[in-house]
Amino acid sequence: MTSHRTDRAGLIDRTQPRNFTFDGKAYRGFEGDTLASALLANGVRVMGRSFKYHRPRGPWGAWVDDPNAIMTVTLDGRSFPNCPAATTPLVEDMQARAVNAWPSAAFDIKAGLDLFHRWLGAGFYYKTFMWPDWHLFEPMIRKMAGLGDISRDAPKNYTADQVHDHCEVLVIGGGAAGLACARAAAEAGRGVVLVDDHPIFGGGLHQSVQIEDRTPSEWIADQLAAIMGAGGRVLPTTTAFGVYDHGLVGLAEYGAFGTAPHLHRMRADRIVLATGALDRPVTFAGNDRPGVMAVDAACEYLARYGVLVGRRIALASNNSLADAAEAMLTQAGAKITRISPQDGAIRALGGKQLKGLAQGLRRHEVDTVLASGGLTPLVHLWRHAGGKLDWCAARQAFLPGAAPDGMVAIGAANGTFDLDQALSEARAIGAGNASDAAARTYSLTPLWPEPGDKGRQWIDFQHDVTLKDVELAARENYVSVEHLKRYTTLGMASDQGKTSNMAGLAAMAAIQDRPLPEVGTTTFRPPFVPVPFEMYHGHHGKQLWHPLKRLALEPQHRAAGAALGEYGGWLRPGWYGTGNRGDLIRREVLSARNAAGIFDASPLGKIEVMGPDAEDFVNFIYYNTIRTLKPGNIRYGFMLTEGGIVMDDGVIARLTENRFVISCSSGHVDSVREHLEAWRQDGNNPDRIFIHDLTQQWSTVTITGPKARDILAKLPLGLDLSAQAFPHMTVQETQREETPIRIARVSFTGDISYEISIRSSRASDLWDKVVAAGEPHGATPIGIEALSILRAEKGYIMVGKDTDGETMPHDLGITIPRLKKKPAYIGDRSLHSDKANLPDRKALVGLAVGDGDKVLPTGAHIVDGTLSRSLGYVTSSYDSPTLGHPVALGLLENGSARTGEIVSVWHMGETRQATVCAACFFDPEGERLHA
Structure with missing residues (x-):
């Protein structure tokens, strides 16, 4: 048992000792201790230094109210700055060092600053360092400012949920x-x-x-x-x-x-x-010395940790709660001397070690002073x-x-x-009832700072704000509580004024001879106590950095043997089955071309735009003209940035006069929604345009291929599916078992396709019925890898893969809106800039290789004859099962004028030859698409 540990059980576990060091010296505590309680139990009083004068400081409080004992803690090689000793749990092999003290809290070489306190009062820095130039002093002042040091190496795995x-x-x-x-x-x-x-x-x-x-x-x-x-x-x-x-x-x-x-x-x-x-401090001369503590703190250290903070204690209090504290401490073995601060000014005696307490001519030989000015x-x-x-x-x-x-x-x-x-x-x-008022037993005599009292009386312990500093602020007309706070730094310590604000406000009220409530309070702002920045940050990797979105049909895909992977932020089937990946993907491509492929297209955007101004809004949002789109029809189009760059492509369907559905790329849904919302509020009346992202509320099952119409006909939808009644780029709405269904005839493969959308809760039933209907026709589910090949065969682009940060619509062959669309749209002026009209802009092209040649590497550079300059690069490249040879897309300088030209393709030191051709390799006339 250490000298200050009592027989009182407390809440610590004395069967589990904990070894630790403070400022390089070894100590022992117990499980359940805090750093402060363990040091007090070992007789350590000086645990820190004040910010400005580097005066010795010991704990004032037993929890979040203590502004004095702040430490840097090292554990297992990791350093944690500015840990309050009163709230930091004791851990085996913990190494603690006082902040703002060197080489130790007990002996701080900067303590000599206190000798100059007469010249370092409140606001001295505002006056002293303005001449001849603040910048001469700034490096030194910044080096001395702040408490604790932040390690350059952030602790590993220090992440918050x-x-x-x-x-x-x-x-x-x-x-x-x-x-x-x-x-x-x-x-x-x-x-x-x-x-x-x-x-x-x-x-x-x-x-x-x-x-x-x-x-x-x-x-x-x-x-x-x-x-x-x-x-x-x-x-x-x-x-x-x-x-x-x-x-x-x-x-x-x-x-x-x-x-x-x-x-x-x-x-x-x-x-x-x-x-x-x-518990509020009592303001008296020398009240900042180690050994001056709150009455409630002393009782907490005794009750929770079995630590008696002193043997000979002066108890200075103005309220009735001191009686219970006196009885508790006396029973633990302390000798208590009651002091009434109202009977005359008191002052603490001693330096690093408290030697006594004086009141008038009377001196009390005590080792601890417990003070209480009332409860806040x-x-x-x-x-x-x-x-x-x-x-x-x-x-x-x-x-x-x-x-x-x-x-x-x-x-x-x-x-x-x-x-x-x-x-x-x-x-x-x-219980939800009104509270009844009972008799109050608590009483106190007002006790506040007395302006003009002698001695250095401390109000903010950590920031070294004294009663004289408050008086100086008042003389210089910083009488507003907010001005007082900033001029003196009162209440700006790490405890945010929990111990200092009331005394500071009361002192300013007394100086102005005003009631305290008229002076008011400073602003209370979160956080109540310091919290780690990492808690706000959270995990900064993996799914919590960019959450993976899940398909409603994931169980069906897993049951079908899908190889799931992340595509555009979604967990989606790449292909189905086990075995050689390439063989499986080729089989899916051929199934889609010869019969039909069944594809989960649920991640495609389904953002509804509605309202009286919806038509003008989407016409402004899109590069293509949307105003002429009739209800029930669909149009392919681009969204551009203000710089005229293609940010997304997709289709937009007009359901009614004032209701549109934007089907954007799967990986761009969030950015498109934000884009729409930003422009809705900029230059538009947001009460006449409404945007709802229903992407995850609707699931979409796509049937694509020459047998798609036959398969869809087996579903009891009651629709005429003929090419005349349901042509390409139209949309129809129906119901099945009172469930709304939306069917769009739109294709990303170049074959006849139907995108069937239904609420996600009914998607599994729809998928099962489509798969069953497709089996007699040889249709199979296909993954996104097969879909990527199918679209590349047709020359359909993926924005972000076949485009870059400079690609404009005319680089992709879509030129009519740029030349003829008269109403304003986003990016319109940028499409007519000098840069937009350069003849050597990179344009989308197809790249064909010789018979029997291998696939061009994606990312390979198209170079000039000397191999000294890149003219473009390959954006998509696949071995086409449909055509029996490789196909590739690329961006090439002045590509539209190079058709038929043989170019060199360089990759990793190897040079190949390719012929520039049209981007569409499959069914260029579109006969299959319009069947």
Whole structure:
């Protein structure tokens, strides 16, 4: 047992010791300790240095309210900066070093800066370094600024999961009020989530002897069991760090030290704040010395960790809660001297080690000073949500006032500091009833900073803001609380003013002789406590970086032996069957050409554009003229960027006068949707144009090939499928078993094709019936690899594969809109620029090789005769099973004028010959397409 560890059991496991170092010296603690509690147990008081003057600092608080003990922690070779010692769990072989101190917190060579404090007051940097030139001093100041160092090597595997969640009631805070409220809500049949930032629930209850005739541990266990037994969820080590728009609550769920927290994006029908209250510092001379701590912090260290922070303690308090603290500490073996700060100015004596406390001529020989200036409710989340604050003179604190929608505060967060009353209030709120007011036992005498008092009295411990700094700010007319904050940096430390703001506001109020509530408060902003950036970032790789989309028909594809792969962001069949990949793909191509191929085309975009202005809008969006498109018809077209570059191709169907369906490329659906939405809001009336992406709500089964009409005829759709009644590039709508079905006669293979779209929940039934209908005709399912060959045989392009970042429509042979379309469209002016009219622009061509020659490599360069310059490159290249020889597409300088020319194709040191030809190799007259 170390000198400051008591016999009180606490919440640590003394059977599991933990070895660690601090500033290079070895120490031992136990499982369940924090860095701060373990160091205090070993008699270490100085755990850090202040930011500006490098004065010695020891813990003020026992949890998130401590601004002093900040450390860089190294574990397993990985460094983690700015870890608060009061909240960092102790881990075996942890190596901790105080930030802002060199070579150690106990001896900091920069402590000499404190000798110059008279010249380094608030705002000195604004005045001192302006002459002769700020830039002369900037490098040195920036080097000295900041706390801690960020490692250049980010910890490996430090990635956070992100979860979107919902509950009926979210209770934030696992103390007495939070537990009671969560239990009442859960037993009332409501879906409850209870979160607390400690690993063990109970809050300040562990300081109590009994609660409702049971020990705190028994009572807490009973509440948790009841909550979970009624279907509620509990999340320990989970911090609610912010409330954002529309009631979104950010929850950081921490696991083992060294792992990134999980981010819960929680939305709740009702949010209950049971966040408790903090002990306020008392402002007196030397109140920043190590050994001056909060009364509540000392009780927490004793109750949770079995650590007695001092043997001879001066207890300076202005409120009635000090009585219970005195009894608790006395029972643990401390000698307590009660000090009334109202009886005269007090000052702490000593340097790194506290030597005593003086009040007037009287000196008290003590090793610790515990101070409490009253309780400050934690209303940060309340203010994040837009809640108002009311000043309570009886409690000398700001309390929750007008409530944000769906939020209520209970317990100490609501100014209810009496335990019995807090339980009654919590149970009423949890059960959905109004809370009844009970008698209050908490009392205090106002105790705030006295402007003009002697000595250096510290308000912001980390940033070295003193009472004199506040007085200086007032003299220089920085009297607004927001100006005071920025001029002095009060409340800008890593604890964001949890310990300093109230004293600073009170000091400014006293200086101006105004009531404190008139001075107001600074703005509360998330996060409530610092959280790792990585938590917002989440995983930055694999599916969580670019989520893989899944097909509704995936089970059918797997049952058919599909080889699934990622194509355009979707998990899709590449081919079907087992065996040689090339043989399987060739068989699918020939099946489609000779009979029919059945293809899952569900990823094709199905973005509906509707409204009175839909026609003008899509006519502006598309390079091609859409205004003349009749209902029931389909048109192929391009979408362009403002630079005139082809960003997507596809077809657009007009269902009615004011309703269109855009079928864009599978891999471009998201970008097309964003493109449409951006232009809908730019120069258009968004109330007359409506865009709905229904891509994943509809699944599409395509039948393509000479037998496609015969196969479709076997489905009881009640349609006339003749070429006259249902010609190419038209669309019809029907129903089957009261399910809407949309059939488009449009082809990506050059053969007659039908794209049958149905809601995704009915897709499996449609697929099975189409496959069964196709079997007698020799039709088989085909994958995207076969489809790629089929479209290349026909000379159909894939945008992004057969185009690049400079390809314009006329480079692909589509020239009429550029020459004749009169209404404005996106990219129109760019198509007439000098660059757009250069004669050597790369154009789409076909590339034929000699009989028996092998396939041209995709990406191979088409070069000039000296092999010194690239004239273009091969974009698509396949061995065509249909034609019995290779086919290739490419982009070639002035390609349209080179038909018949023999060019050199270079790849990896090998040069081949190819003949420039038309891009369409199969059925150039289109007879099969219009059959």
